[in-house]
């Protein structure tokens with residue numbers, strides 16, 4: 518497969534299209550990001566890699582980090598985590614509170630904010646030094662010791678994080694948050710603040726395309742069953758109330774973030790990161806979705 522040629526062609530055609538969507542503005546620091554950035558990076562399990570556009574520019578990975586926090590909690594506790602949250606698509610926006618009342622504080626899945634807050638709570642209980650140990654896991658998974666939180670972005674989200682504060686306190690009222698909400702929120706805002714480039718993202722998440730192993734040295738991040746299941750949840754829940762649409766148009770397990778990043782996985786084949794900050798009304802990157810739709814169509818690489 519000549520990925521370089523196909524990616525270049527699709528990149529140029531999507532870049533030439535008229536801009537749609539808006540840069541996220543509820544986190545003040547994210548509103549400052551130049552909407553023109555557009556980067557793509559693909560890494561295959563047989564060591565081909567190719568990047569184009571702003572693929573070496575760091576950005577805020579936001580909800581893409583929820584895949585890494587889920588992976589670490591799953592690795593540490595196994596199936597026990599499913600006592601605290603579900604694996605069903607919510608069909609609601611990422612920051613919705615509505616289902617929690619009827620579901621008695623059990624979030625539908627780990628990728629909506631409610632679920633990611635419960636995973637954060639689990640990690641705080643399990644890790645000796647939660648922020649340091651989580652970052653260690655991210656650096657180990659990516660084989661990149663340079664990755665870091667952005668204190669600036671974490672503080673900016675904290676200053677405007679009213680819905681997440683409400684969510685965390687609401688779940689706490691049902692007993693499904695064990696630690697102090699301030700600590701859980703601080704951890705959650707930090708994990709969302711991690712910055713990576715498309716190249717770093719595509720390499721970090723490649724374990725999901727490689728049976729749970731890093732490709733560089735076979736280091737095991739997750740076992741085969743856990744890897745299959747994380748991919749399954751990405752497929753069904755990775756884009757909130759647009760997960761069906763992403764499956765329909767792109768047909769790969771994936772995850773979006775409000776910073777405009779998308780990571781998509783073809784199990785056994787590749788991991789691809791796309792970044793463009795303008796989002797549609799569901800909070801997913803407009804150009805990112807378009808690019809991936811064309812990629813899986815032209816390369817026949819949807820999993821379906």
Ligand code: GLN
Nearest residue numbers: 579580611630709774775
């Ligand atoms: N940090 C963001 C929030 O909690 C993450 C949301 C997202 O990327 N969809 O609102």
